[in-house]
Amino acid sequence: MSLREEARAWLTGNLYGSGPFAHARGLGGPGREHEAHEVRQAWERHLGKAGWTCLSWPVEHGGRNATLADQVAFYEEYARADAPARVGHIGEGLIGPTILEHGTAEQKARFLPPIQRGDELWCQGYSEPEAGSDLANVQTKAEISGNEWVITGQKVWTSLAHVAGWCFALCRTEPGSSRHRGLSYLLVPMDQPGVEVRPIVQLTGTSEFNEVFFDGARTAAGNIVGAPGDGWRVAMATLGYERGASTLGRQIGFRRELDRVVEAAQASGAADDPVLRDRLARAWLELEVMRLNGLRDPAMAITKLYWSEWHRRLGELAQEVQGRAGLVAEDGELNDLQRLYLFSRADTIYAGSSEIQRNLIAERTLGLPR
Structure with a gap:
């Protein structure tokens, strides 16, 4: 079989x-x-x-x-x-492969089994108020005190932090360092004094994203992946997994959403409009291209730029095929297509904005000057 x-x-x-x-x-x-x-x-x-x-x-x-x-x-x-x-996708798709590649034997023994079992959930502590797409501007600090790292700073747009037991956080561990130097990749327990999680209410009315405040939070000295000061290299490896094979699962979800948009267009009569019908066909073709490129494993920045722009357009199309009915939330509850439209507005911003991705493509893929 x-x-x-x-x-x-x-x-x-x-x-x-x-x-x-x-x-x-x-x-x-x-x-x-x-x-x-x-x-x-x-x-x-x-x-x-x-x-x-x-x-x-x-x-x-x-x-x-x-x-x-x-x-x-x-x-x-x-x-x-x-x-x-x-x-459990953040644990399975991001920190798990990172520990497999860069972690110690002790870290693999401690952290991989509960991820595989679904017992421990993770969140990603990268973005900060002044370090979003410009991740090298991270200011959250960590210093060694005895046999522990003590962490102070703020992370933002932290997906699922409110339910996560652990966070992998990029922190500045060398005083006076800047940009890519002096960063370390720490594994931090969330359930402890010194960690505060504040939900961020989104356009959809839900709170998948959060602010996370570290005020003297602690983690064991051994909970560092890679060497002190080598956090940038490890963090980039994690981003490679974020935009690699794990995106194939996201594309399957996109297919299901597109099917729902087509069904809504047929139900509302919008599919009779030749312009909208052409846009639906184009969305299907572009999703096929996305899947084939995902299997071919192109440059990460190209992948992220492509799927986020496509998904935002799908959200706009989802709203249009509903007609006037799409403007009203019945009984105050959004339907799936309304939620798709609102949530997809963020796709071209998080995990690296489209503007930053275009810069990366120009400089690192095409070799153009800065």
Whole structure:
């Protein structure tokens, strides 16, 4: 039996009919991260127990050493099953691979198993009020005191910090350093004095993003990935995973959203408009190009620029196909397409704005002068 067939059978048995998680189908997603968190974490643990998390990881660390083709097959079947949005993706897709590449044996033994099991959730402590796309301007400080790092500063736009048990944080550990030098990559427990999480209310009315304040927060001296001062290199490795194979799962979600937009256009009669019909066809073609480029693994900046601009256009299209009905939230609740429109406005800003991505493409891919 192929991995695709195995995944399809397992997902069907667990999400349909009398399956134990039939009630969880379709829960969560961008702008809907508030939905049924406890149910979705229970699902994460269920996935881990059955061996469906961390597919690309080595077998000795709980994975399947799956090929890229098998990972794509799983993502596709996961989307077709309308499985709930994952809550462990930051651990599995970002910090896990980073620890596998740059971590010590002790860090692998401590942190990888609970990620694979779905027991520990993570958030990413990169952006700050003065260091968003310009990440090298990080000002959060950490200094050694005895056998601990003491951390002071602020992070912002920290996805899922309110439910995460751990944060991987980029901090300035060399006084007087600037830009890429003097940064270190620390693993910080969230449940401790000195860590305050404040939700940021979004256009959708939900709070997936947060501000995180470190006021003397502590972590063990050994919870540093890479050498002190080498944090920039490690952080860039993490970003490579963020925009690499893990984006294939996002694209499958995009396909499901596009299908809903097409259905709404047919229901409202908007599909009869030849201009809108052409835009729907173009969106489908561009998504196919995105998928093929994802398999080819192009430059990271190109990938991020492409999917974020495409998704924002899809959000605008989602609003248009609804017509006047899209302007009203019934009973104060946004429908899926309204939420798509509002949430996708942020896509071209977070994880590196489109302007910054174009600079990276020009300088690093095309070799143009600064």
